[in-house]
Amino acid sequence: MTGKNVTLRLLDKADREILKLPRPVKGAIYDFQHKFKTNPDSAGLRLKQLQGHDKLHSARVNDEYRALLLRLADDDWLIVSVKHRKDVYAHLDRLTYSVNRVTGGIEYVDLQVVQEEVLTPSASRTTAPAEPARPAESARPAESAEPAAPEPLFAKWSEQQLTDLGVAASLVPVVAALTTEDQLLGLVEYAPQLTGEVLLALYDGKAYDDVLEQVTAPVAVPDPVDPEDFRAAVERPATIVTTTDDALREALEGEDFGRWKVFLHPTQAKLVARDYSGPARVGGGPGTGKTIVALHRVKHLVERLPAGRTKPVLLTTYNKNLAADLRSRLLALGGEALLSRVEISHVDQLALRTVREAEPGNRKRIVDEAQAVREWRSLLDELGEDGWDAEFLHDEWTQVILGQAVTSRTDYFRARRAGRGRTVSRAERAEIWQLAERFTQRLDRLGVQTWDQIAERAAQLETARARRIQDIDRRREEAGGLDNIHVADGSGGWLRYRYRHIVVDEAQDLRPAHWKMLRAMTAPDRNDLFLVGDTHQRIYKNQVTLGSLGVNIRGRSSKLSLSYRTTRQILRSALNVLGEEKYDDLDGSAETLAGYRSVLSGDVPDLHQLADWTDEREAIAALIESWGEVPHEQIAIAVPTNDMAREVAYTLREHGIMALEIGPDGPLGDSGVHIGTMFRFKGLEYQRMIIAGVTDGLVPRADVQRRRATDPARHRTEMQRARSLLFVAATRARDSLDVFWHGEPSPFLKELIEVRPPVAA
Numbered sequence: 001m002t003g004k005n006v007t008l009r010l011l012d013k014a015d016r017e018i019l020k021l022p023r024p025v026k027g028a029i030y031d032f033q034h035k036f037k038t039n040p041d042s043a044g045l046r047l048k049q050l051q052g053h054d055k056l057h058s059a060r061v062n063d064e065y066r067a068l069l070l071r072l073a074d075d076d077w078l079i080v081s082v083k084h085r086k087d088v089y090a091h092l093d094r095l096t097y098s099v100n101r102v103t104g105g106i107e108y109v110d111l112q113v114v115q116e117e118v119l120t121p122s123a124s125r126t127t128a129p130a131e132p133a134r135p136a137e138s139a140r141p142a143e144s145a146e147p148a149a150p151e152p153l154f155a156k157w158s159e160q161q162l163t164d165l166g167v168a169a170s171l172v173p174v175v176a177a178l179t180t181e182d183q184l185l186g187l188v189e190y191a192p193q194l195t196g197e198v199l200l201a202l203y204d205g206k207a208y209d210d211v212l213e214q215v216t217a218p219v220a221v222p223d224p225v226d227p228e229d230f231r232a233a234v235e236r237p238a239t240i241v242t243t244t245d246d247a248l249r250e251a252l253e254g255e256d257f258g259r260w261k262v263f264l265h266p267t268q269a270k271l272v273a274r275d276y277s278g279p280a281r282v283g284g285g286p287g288t289g290k291t292i293v294a295l296h297r298v299k300h301l302v303e304r305l306p307a308g309r310t311k312p313v314l315l316t317t318y319n320k321n322l323a324a325d326l327r328s329r330l331l332a333l334g335g336e337a338l339l340s341r342v343e344i345s346h347v348d349q350l351a352l353r354t355v356r357e358a359e360p361g362n363r364k365r366i367v368d369e370a371q372a373v374r375e376w377r378s379l380l381d382e383l384g385e386d387g388w389d390a391e392f393l394h395d396e397w398t399q400v401i402l403g404q405a406v407t408s409r410t411d412y413f414r415a416r417r418a419g420r421g422r423t424v425s426r427a428e429r430a431e432i433w434q435l436a437e438r439f440t441q442r443l444d445r446l447g448v449q450t451w452d453q454i455a456e457r458a459a460q461l462e463t464a465r466a467r468r469i470q471d472i473d474r475r476r477e478e479a480g481g482l483d484n485i486h487v488a489d490g491s492g493g494w495l496r497y498r499y500r501h502i503v504v505d506e507a508q509d510l511r512p513a514h515w516k517m518l519r520a521m522t523a524p525d526r527n528d529l530f531l532v533g534d535t536h537q538r539i540y541k542n543q544v545t546l547g548s549l550g551v552n553i554r555g556r557s558s559k560l561s562l563s564y565r566t567t568r569q570i571l572r573s574a575l576n577v578l579g580e581e582k583y584d585d586l587d588g589s590a591e592t593l594a595g596y597r598s599v600l601s602g603d604v605p606d607l608h609q610l611a612d613w614t615d616e617r618e619a620i621a622a623l624i625e626s627w628g629e630v631p632h633e634q635i636a637i638a639v640p641t642n643d644m645a646r647e648v649a650y651t652l653r654e655h656g657i658m659a660l661e662i663g664p665d666g667p668l669g670d671s672g673v674h675i676g677t678m679f680r681f682k683g684l685e686y687q688r689m690i691i692a693g694v695t696d697g698l699v700p701r702a703d704v705q706r707r708r709a710t711d712p713a714r715h716r717t718e719m720q721r722a723r724s725l726l727f728v729a730a731t732r733a734r735d736s737l738d739v740f741w742h743g744e745p746s747p748f749l750k751e752l753i754e755v756r757p758p759v760a761a
Contacts, residue, residue, distance in 0.1 A: 006037045007076045011108060012240035013192070014079050021065075021082065028062040029082060040077070052092050055230065056080075070097060070106070072230045078241065080108040099230060100194065102166040103266065104221040105238025106230060107192040109170050118186040119177055150179035153203060161208065166194040166216050175199065185601040193265070194219060194238070196599045197562060204597065214561065214595035219266045237266035264296060265289065271558055272296040279529035279546075280556040281507070281586065285596040286574075286731035287565030290532035291683065294505045295326070297530050299334050301501045302341045311343040312500035314521070318509040318540075320346050320664055322683045326505060343499070347514045348451050351458035354517065358461045364449040369394070372450045379435070379442055388435065392422070392714070395541060397436050398452040403512045405456060409433045422711050455513035462498075462520035469495045469523075497523045506682065507533030508586065511542045515549040535583045535591050539679060539725045541717075545588045553587055561595040563731075565685050567602035570737045574730040576751045581720050605730075605737035609745065609758040613644075616692055616742045617651035623738060624657055624673060627688065632658060634687035636674040638729040640698040645675050648692060678729040689733035691726070696744040699726060723748055 010033075018029060032045075036059065040047055046060040050068075057077075058066045066088045068081040080097065094112035099105070154162070159172050167175060171191055178184050184203055188196035194216070201211045219238055226232065233239055264272065271282055271293050284290050298315050305312060315330065317323055323346035331339055345353070355362060367375070376390035406412045412433050413426060424432065443449060472495060498521045504510065510518075522528045529551060546553055563571060575593065585591035610616040624635060639645050649659035652673060660667045662676030674686070693699070700722035707715040726748055730737055745753060 005075050006040055008033050008037050009076075009078045009234065009241040011078055011080050011106070013108060014081050015242070018082055025062065025065055025082075028065065029067070032059070032061045032067060033079075036077070050089075050092055050095075053095070056095060056097065058088055068095070070108070070230060072234050076231060076234070078106065078234060080106075081110065096170040098169060099225060099227045099233040100166060100168065100192070100238065101163070101225050101227060102216060102221075103194055103219050103238035104225040104233055104236045105192075105194075105240075105266075106233045107168045107170075107195075109168060109191070111170060111174070114171070114174055114187065114190050117190065118183055119174065152176055153178045153180075153184060154199070157202065157208070162198075164216075165198045165202075165208075165211055166219070167198055168192050168195045171195055188599050188601075193240075193599075197597070200568070200597055200599060201595070206595075210595070218270075237264075237269045240264070240266070264292070265562060267560060267562075268293050268296070271560075272300050276527050276530070276556050278524065278526070278556060279531070279551050279553050280527075280558070281546075281553045282530075282532045282558050282560060283534055283585065283591065284532075284560030285534060285563060285593050286537060286728065287563040287598075287685070288560035288596075289562075289564055290534065290560060291326070291329075291505050293560070294503050294530070294532045295329055295333055298330060298342055298503050299338055301503070301527065302334070302338055305341060305500070309340070311341055313342045314350075314499045314502045314518075315342055315344045315505070316347045316350055316502065316518070317505040317683075318347060319682070320349070321662075321680070322346065322506060323349075325683060347504075347510055347518075348455065351451075351455045351514065351517060354458040354461055355454055359457075362449075364447050366454070367443075367448045367450055369450070371448075372452075375442060375446075376439060379439055383435075383438075385435070388431075392711070393432065393435060393439075396432055397439065398450075399512075399541065401433075401436055402452050402456045405460065422713060452511065452513070455511050455517065459513040459516035459520070462517045465495065466497070466520040469497060497521060501527055502529050504529070504531040505533070506537075507531035508535045508538040509533070509540045509542055510544070512544050512549055514542075515544060515546060515551055519550040533586070535586060536578060536593060537682070537724055537728050538583075539682065539721060539728060541721070543584065543717075544586060545584075546586050547588065557585065557587070559595075561593075561597060563596065563598040563600070565600075565734055566598055566731050567600045567733075567735070568598045569602055569604045570730065570733050571596070571598050573605045573737065573752055574727050576755075577727050577730060577748050578723055579748070579751075581723055583720075602735055604756055605733075605739060605752070607749070607753060607756060607758040608738060608740045610740065610742045612742050613647070613693070616740050617648055620648065620690055620692055620740060621652055621655040621657060623690070624652070625655065630688060632673045633671060635690070636676075636681065636684070636686040636688075636732065637690045637692055638676065638678045638681050638732070639691075639693045640677065640701075641693075642677060644693050645677060649675050678725045681729055681732050685732050685734055687734050688736045688738075689730070690738045690740065691729050692740040694726070694739055694741040694746045694749060696746055699746040699748065 018026060021029075035042060035045060039045075040059070044060065047057055048059075050056045050058055055070050055072075057069045057071055059069060061067050061082060064084055065082055066085050067079050068083065068088065070078045070080055072078055091110075091112040094115075095108075095110055097106065097108045100107050154175050159176075162172055162175060163169055168191065171187070174187065178187065181203070184199060188200060191199075197215050198211055201215050202208070206214075221236060221238075234241065268289055274280075282290055282293055294315070298313055301313050315326055317326060323344060327339070327344045330342065330344065352366075373390050373394050376394050380386070380388060380390060380393075400406065400415050400417055401412060404411075404415050406415050409430065413429055417424070443453075500522065502518055502522050504518065518529065531551075531553075566574070575596070578593075583591045608616075608619060610619055620637065624632075627635070637645075637648055639648060645661055649661055652659040652675075658672030659675050660669045660672040662668070662674055662680040667674050674684075678691075697705075700719055704715065704718040704722060707718065726746070730739075739749065739752070741749070
């Protein structure tokens, strides 16, 4: 066999196994794959077929370890496992591999490992039995009672039903023997991915038909599967592999970021590569890989561009922190060649650049929302107006007047106010309009402008630009395809849409004006707009209906439901925080987290109640000290206010713990525990997460609670935002979550406390 055209791939499950091996062995594996590609028949590799197997071979990695490989074709090989040599030949009959009849993907299972690690009782894996009920007086003596055999977890489903859902055939007998949650979670660690997802969904109480629709159907192949054709199976999305040297190195390095660059879930891969007839949206809960899909989508679009030096793809998101993170991730994903074709900008900066390009003399200072509300209060004080709330007026101005591009009192009388809650009469609208005019005059006089004003102006400019382009296209069509030089000159140049494709991350947080601007920046065409987001994580006030803004996603909306970050235990607690709130889908319908699940397992979140804020800070410092070797950069503390962040940082430093506050541009340093308000943690994740100050009156704020009687609709909206903020903070955690409060706990914690009381201080 010649080696020059040898293909060597690495199965996802093998990658996870390799991550646990000593570092020198990982290096040896990297060297091994080079040697194997060069000449698989090299004497030093000792390649041989394993007894009793027609496709499975072993090859020498180093003196101690062997690679197990499936031979897919003459020169096509797949690494399915790397084992110590003493473990390779002991149970050859227990090594199974097959093509899944549902997904068409290759599945490899070591039944001996499953037996030893999952089904064989051990002190570390056995669930503690529940305390037995006290026998009745008439019961037989305890010594003569036969202990009841535990009921199998999946007894109600037949073998055929399980295989129809996609459970690996070789594991069906194992599944039938499972009796505890610990055994199930142990099996998930070794089982093929679909098997684990199906079993966990059934165990969580989902109906068979729902599992079939939500878990199995999205990864099922449409055509019949040949169970003997491994060569075809390896090319299907369900066989998650890597082939290139660089990708293999990323996988062997063992970093989370390296893994996502290499391995995509089949559902993610389909969304990345799909050809959409217009704008498309991908939703899903925290940690489901929406941003990963967005980044791979950018790479997919760039790879299909014609050659050039322009940047026809825009990648944008809501804030500066996230935009910087997207840039670094995209660079790691595709290098400078990929970055050279992509414009990356947070959406407000994009709007500002658009305005300044059209109005170079506009150099007004920009004020944030908090400063704008203070100016509203100052205006009301100066006018002696005490019948209006400054925050209400600011929201009315931004969401209705600016949001709908209202330019006259008459138009304002006609403006829609859906979702604004409080009804205002015609006379009140007249008052509001007069106050809004005075407010804008005040801002002009101060030489300042708000981000809302900038976004709306950018939307107007881009919409006008798009109309000119459409007018030129119409005239060209009328002229039989010829350009009108005078029209082009009069427009200031040969106008083109700014971008061919636009990809939006954290779409739920953009303002209506942002969407109008983005819609006008790209021609309505195939694959024009691709957005990812989750309205359960909306932490700003920007609620929109995309269809009304020219972004029609009907029929092109998909949802991811498998969390790769958060454990099942943390996920359950976080979902409790959301309560029974209803969320929209960005297009006028309801959004749910139905089917949202995780195959990761860990500890239940710990709850800590302290007497006061000082005790809370001291307890947090003691907890971090107890974590010993956990890198401080993998620990984060989220709090309700900036002042509380500074106070926590001060306490940690008193204990000799380096603390880094997170600002608008990210952590203010390189090493230390990350501390910031809950708003700052959007898009981030940590090994250990602490949420502090989750006290009634802080989460939610006291002024939100006071609106219950005066403005019920606004109260509901603000309560939903507060829940979403706590939900976002809780789902930043990978391994552990600790929640602290002093005094009365937040009402959002009620169900959690009932299930799991606070730990002793």
